[in-house]
Amino acid sequence: MGQEYMNPKNINYDKIINLSRRRFLVTGVTAGAGLTLGVYLGGCNKPSAEKATEAAADKMAAAATNEAGPGLAGGEVVTDSSFEPNAFIRIGSDNMVTVVSKHLEMGQGTYTGLATLVAEELDASWDQIHVEGAPADAKRYNNLFWGPTQGTGGSTAMANSFEQMRKAGAAARAMLVGAAAQKWDTPADSIAIKDGVLSHGNLRATFGELAELAAHQPVPTDAFLKDPDEFRLIGTVLPRKDSKEKCYGKAVYTQDVKLPGMLTAVVAHAPRFGGKVKSFDATEAKALKGVVEVVQIPNGVAVLAKDTWSAKKGRDLLTIVWDESSAFKLGSDEILAQYKQLAESAGAVARKDGDAEQAMTQAAQTFEAAYEFPYLAHAALEPMNCVVKLTAESCEIWNGEQLHTGDQMSLAALFGIPPEKVIINMLYAGGSFGRRANPHSDYVLEAASIAKAINGKAPVKLVWLREDDTQAGYYRPMYYHKIKAGLDKDGKPVSWQHRIVGQSIIKGTPFEGGLIKDGVDGTSVEGVANLPYSVPNISVDLHSPEIDIPVQWWRSVGSTHTAFAVETFIDELAVAAKQDPVDYRMRLLDKHPRHTTVLKLAAEKAGWGSPLAAGKGRGIAVHESFNTYVAQVAEVTVKDDGSYSVDRVVVAVDCGIAVNPDIIKAQMEGGMGFGLSAVVSSKITLKDGKVEQSNFHDYTVLRMNQMPEVEVHIVKSAQPPSGVGEPATPVIAPAVANALFNVTGQRFYVLPIVNVSNTQLASRRKHVA
Amino acid sequence: MIQLMINGTPHQLDIDDDMPLLWATRDIVGLTGTKFGCGMAQCGACTVHIDGQPIRSCVTPVSVAQGKNITTIEGLDSKEARAVQSTWEKLDVVQCGYCQSGQIMSATALLAQNPKPSDDDIDAAMSGNICRCATYARIRAAIKEAARSLA
Numbered sequence: 058m059g060q061e062y063m064n065p066k067n068i069n070y071d072k073i074i075n076l077s078r079r080r081f082l083v084t085g086v087t088a089g090a091g092l093t094l095g096v097y098l099g100g101c102n103k104p105s106a107e108k109a110t111e112a113a114a115d116k117m118a119a120a121a122t123n124e125a126g127p128g129l130a131g132g133e134v135v136t137d138s139s140f141e142p143n144a145f146i147r148i149g150s151d152n153m154v155t156v157v158s159k160h161l162e163m164g165q166g167t168y169t170g171l172a173t174l175v176a177e178e179l180d181a182s183w184d185q186i187h188v189e190g191a192p193a194d195a196k197r198y199n200n201l202f203w204g205p206t207q208g209t210g211g212s213t214a215m216a217n218s219f220e221q222m223r224k225a226g227a228a229a230r231a232m233l234v235g236a237a238a239q240k241w242d243t244p245a246d247s248i249a250i251k252d253g254v255l256s257h258g259n260l261r262a263t264f265g266e267l268a269e270l271a272a273h274q275p276v277p278t279d280a281f282l283k284d285p286d287e288f289r290l291i292g293t294v295l296p297r298k299d300s301k302e303k304c305y306g307k308a309v310y311t312q313d314v315k316l317p318g319m320l321t322a323v324v325a326h327a328p329r330f331g332g333k334v335k336s337f338d339a340t341e342a343k344a345l346k347g348v349v350e351v352v353q354i355p356n357g358v359a360v361l362a363k364d365t366w367s368a369k370k371g372r373d374l375l376t377i378v379w380d381e382s383s384a385f386k387l388g389s390d391e392i393l394a395q396y397k398q399l400a401e402s403a404g405a406v407a408r409k410d411g412d413a414e415q416a417m418t419q420a421a422q423t424f425e426a427a428y429e430f431p432y433l434a435h436a437a438l439e440p441m442n443c444v445v446k447l448t449a450e451s452c453e454i455w456n457g458e459q460l461h462t463g464d465q466m467s468l469a470a471l472f473g474i475p476p477e478k479v480i481i482n483m484l485y486a487g488g489s490f491g492r493r494a495n496p497h498s499d500y501v502l503e504a505a506s507i508a509k510a511i512n513g514k515a516p517v518k519l520v521w522l523r524e525d526d527t528q529a530g531y532y533r534p535m536y537y538h539k540i541k542a543g544l545d546k547d548g549k550p551v552s553w554q555h556r557i558v559g560q561s562i563i564k565g566t567p568f569e570g571g572l573i574k575d576g577v578d579g580t581s582v583e584g585v586a587n588l589p590y591s592v593p594n595i596s597v598d599l600h601s602p603e604i605d606i607p608v609q610w611w612r613s614v615g616s617t618h619t620a621f622a623v624e625t626f627i628d629e630l631a632v633a634a635k636q637d638p639v640d641y642r643m644r645l646l647d648k649h650p651r652h653t654t655v656l657k658l659a660a661e662k663a664g665w666g667s668p669l670a671a672g673k674g675r676g677i678a679v680h681e682s683f684n685t686y687v688a689q690v691a692e693v694t695v696k697d698d699g700s701y702s703v704d705r706v707v708v709a710v711d712c713g714i715a716v717n718p719d720i721i722k723a724q725m726e727g728g729m730g731f732g733l734s735a736v737v738s739s740k741i742t743l744k745d746g747k748v749e750q751s752n753f754h755d756y757t758v759l760r761m762n763q764m765p766e767v768e769v770h771i772v773k774s775a776q777p778p779s780g781v782g783e784p785a786t787p788v789i790a791p792a793v794a795n796a797l798f799n800v801t802g803q804r805f806y807v808l809p810i811v812n813v814s815n816t817q818l819a820s821r822r823k824h825v826a
Numbered sequence: 827m828i829q830l831m832i833n834g835t836p837h838q839l840d841i842d843d844d845m846p847l848l849w850a851t852r853d854i855v856g857l858t859g860t861k862f863g864c865g866m867a868q869c870g871a872c873t874v875h876i877d878g879q880p881i882r883s884c885v886t887p888v889s890v891a892q893g894k895n896i897t898t899i900e901g902l903d904s905k906e907a908r909a910v911q912s913t914w915e916k917l918d919v920v921q922c923g924y925c926q927s928g929q930i931m932s933a934t935a936l937l938a939q940n941p942k943p944s945d946d947d948i949d950a951a952m953s954g955n956i957c958r959c960a961t962y963a964r965i966r967a968a969i970k971e972a973a974r975s976l977a
Contacts, residue, residue: 163922164920164921164922164923164959165921166921296915296918297918297920299920299923300914300915300918300919300920301915302923303920303923303926304911304914304915304919304920304926304930305859305899305900305911306857306858306859306860306898306899306900306927307859308923309858310861310924312858312861312862313852313858315853315856315858321853346842363853364841364845364849364853364854365849365852365853365862366845366846366849366853369865436958437922437924437958438861438863438869438871438922438924438925438956438957438958439861439863439922439924440862440863485922485923486922487861487922487923487924487925488922488924488958488959489922490958520862522865523863523864523865523866523868523869719918720918723918723921723961723964726960726961726963726964727921727959727960727961728960729960730959730960730962730963731958731959731960733960734960752864752865752866752868753863753864753866753868753869753956754866754868758956758958759960759962760953760954760956760962761948761949761952761953761955761962761965761966762949762953764960764962764963764966766963767963
C-alpha cells in the first residue's frame, strides 16, 4: 500500500501545460542569454504501470522542447555566457553550478541530496554547487512518481529523482568535455574531470571558463552514468547546503517576505468547523493605528494592517456573529463512541486471505485488542502563511510550496486565469510534516481570497498565529482499531481480523481516483493491508465515516496508527506464545528479508536480551513505509509516580543506497523524535465542536529534556534509494509501548501514553518482583 | 516614539509601546532572523538577548526593551557565538532551520554564563526552545563541542 501511495496513477490535475515565463527563448544560443534548451529528462524512473501516462507526458514534453526554457528558478536572469544544459542545471562564467531543486526543502535535506546527485555525475566540486527552488512547471519539474503533478511528499524526492538528476549532471558533464575537446583540439576521451576542473596533460580549465563554449555543444540524449562503485560523493557525508544561512538567520521563509506596499493579514476563523460569518462589526478594529482594511472572506474575517501586531490587535477587536446552523458540534468522546459502534459491523474489504472467520473457530487460543488514536496537529514551527500578489492577469505567490500543481490549479480556478499565470516562488518551509501539501489548498486559497477581496491593490501576507495553526484544522484523523487473532497450539497465528474506523484523508481530493479503490482509502489501511507477517487467514476492513473535521496526511500517514496497532499486538501474541518478541517476529517475517535484516541489526546493537536495572524496560518494533525499512529498540524508565522517560533508542534502517548517511541519520533521529511527541503528549480533542487546544502550552510537543539518546545504523544496500523523511516516525510508538509492557507487564492501547496508571504501576511492582 | 538599540544601531520607531519586541524587530526594523512561533513564550523561536540575557521577544513589549542593548541573531558576535555557530554548522544540526536562531541565541547565552554545562544544565537552558524537527540530540552534542572548543 505504501508503494501505491507513492504512485497514485490517476491524479486529477490533468493537462497542465505550463509555458515558461521566458517562452520567447527558443532552443539555441540567443545573444546575451547563453544557451537555453528545454531538455526533458523525465520519465526515466517510472514504474511500468505508468507507461500510458508516460507516453502522454513524453508527447507533451516533445511539444514543449521548443518553447520551455530552463533556468526559471527564482526568476533569475540568465547572465552572459552562462550555460544551461537542462532544466536542472545552470553553470555560470563565475564557475558556480546552480542546481534547481524541484522539491521543497522543509528540513529533510532534499536540497543537499538532489545536488549531490548532480555533483556526482558532473564531477563538480561540492563547494561550487548552489541550490535554488524550481518554479511551478509540472512539465519539467513533476514528481515522476505522480504523473504530471509537481509536489513533494510520500518520501519520494530522492527515490523519483535518483536517475533524473544524475542524468542531468551527466549531460552537462559531456557538454563541458565537448567544449574542452574543441578548445584543446584533443579527443573527448582524453579529457579528465575532477573536483570541477577539466584537464588534459598540462592543460586545465574550470567549468566557468568553459561555460560559454559548452553552451554550443550538442546536448547528449544518453550520457553515460557512473557505476555505483565509481561514486565518490554519493555515500559520503557532504555538509548540508542550507546549514550556514540557517545558522546565521539569513534563510528566507514565507514569514520573512516583505514586498513593497505589502499588508499583513490576520484572520478571525469560525470557532467551530462549518461556521460562517452572519455579521460583523469592525469599527474598533478599523480605528486602530496600523489597520488598513477589514474584509470578509468565505471562511472568516480578515484584518489587514501595516504590521503583524496591528493586524492581530485588530482581529481581536472584531465583533462577529457566527452562523453555526451547519457547524460541527460533537466532541471527541462522542466521535469515539460512534466509531466503536461502527466497529461492530463489517466495513469495506481491504484484504482477504483465506477465511479468517472460519480459521478463528479452529484456533487453540484467541486474543482481542482495540486501539484509540486522537486527532493530531502538524504544528510546524512556522505557522501556515502565504504571500500573494495580484496583477490584472496573474497571481504570484511566495510559499513553502509542497504541492505546486494543486495550488496552481486552485488559484487558477479562483481567479479564472490559466494555470501558467499562477507564478509560485518556492521558499524554505519552517517544517511541514505534510501540512503544506494540502490537497484543498486551504491556507493558500485563504491568502488569495484576502488579496481578491481588496481587488489586489496591495500584496498580502497571510499570517496564521499559533492559535489558528492549532485550531483551524487539517489534522491527522482520529482512528479506532479492533483486532482479533487466533493462535494454533504452537503459538503461531492462524487468523488475523483487523477492522479500522476513521475519516478518509483522500476522499474529495484530486488523489481520490488513484488512491481509493472499492471504497477503501489506501492511506487508511497501509501498514495493515500489507501486513508482512505470515498468517494464512487475514481479513482487513475499513469504515470511513464522514465527519466535518478537516483531515490531512501527517508525517508517515497511515503508518502513524497502523504500525502501533500491528506492532504492539504482535508483541502481545509473542508473549502469549511464550516466545521472545524478536524471535517470534523473525519466524513470521520469513518472506521479508529487508524487515528481518533491520530487526536483527537493531536488536543486536541494542543488546537485546541483556539485563536492565529494575524499573527499566526494552521494546522493539519494525515497520516498512515508503519502501524504507526501520526497526527501533526503545529503552524506558518508569518512575514511582507513574511518569516515565524514553532513555535510548537504537534505530536500524534500510533505505537502499545511502546517498548521504548523515542526512539519513538526521532523519532517523528527527523522524523518531517527531513520532515521540505523539507518544508522550500530543493530542487534539474537541468538546461541543470546539478544539480544546490552542498553543504549545496545551498542544504539547517533545522538548530537549524528553529527547532520548539515539543511535542509528544503516544497512548497506545496492537497492535504489528510498525516502527517509517519514519512515522513522511510526516505529517509535509501538517500541515505547512494548518497552513499557516490559517494565509493567501491562499493555497500552491508547495514544498518547502520558503516564503509567496506578494499576499499571502496581503491576510493575509485581512484575519487577 | 520608541527608541531601540538593536545590534549596536539606534532605531527611532513610531509604534505603540505595547508592540512586542519581536514584531518591532521583524516588521518595522526589518531584521527577520528572529522568528515567530507561538506568541506566548512557549517555543523560544523569538529568543534575543537583552543586555546579554536571553528573553522571549514575542512577549516583551518594546517599552521594556528601551534603553537596553538588544542583540539578535544578525548581531551575534561573541566568542561563544562564534563557537556555537561554527559547531552548529560542523555537526549539521539544522533541518528546517526555523527554530535555530532561537536555539543558537539560547545556547550562546548558556555558554556565556556556564562554560561547562552538564546535561541537566543544557536541559534547563534549552527546554524552552521547541524544535519540531527534533534536532535535540545534535543541539546537545553541538553545545558540548562548542564548550570544549572554548575551554
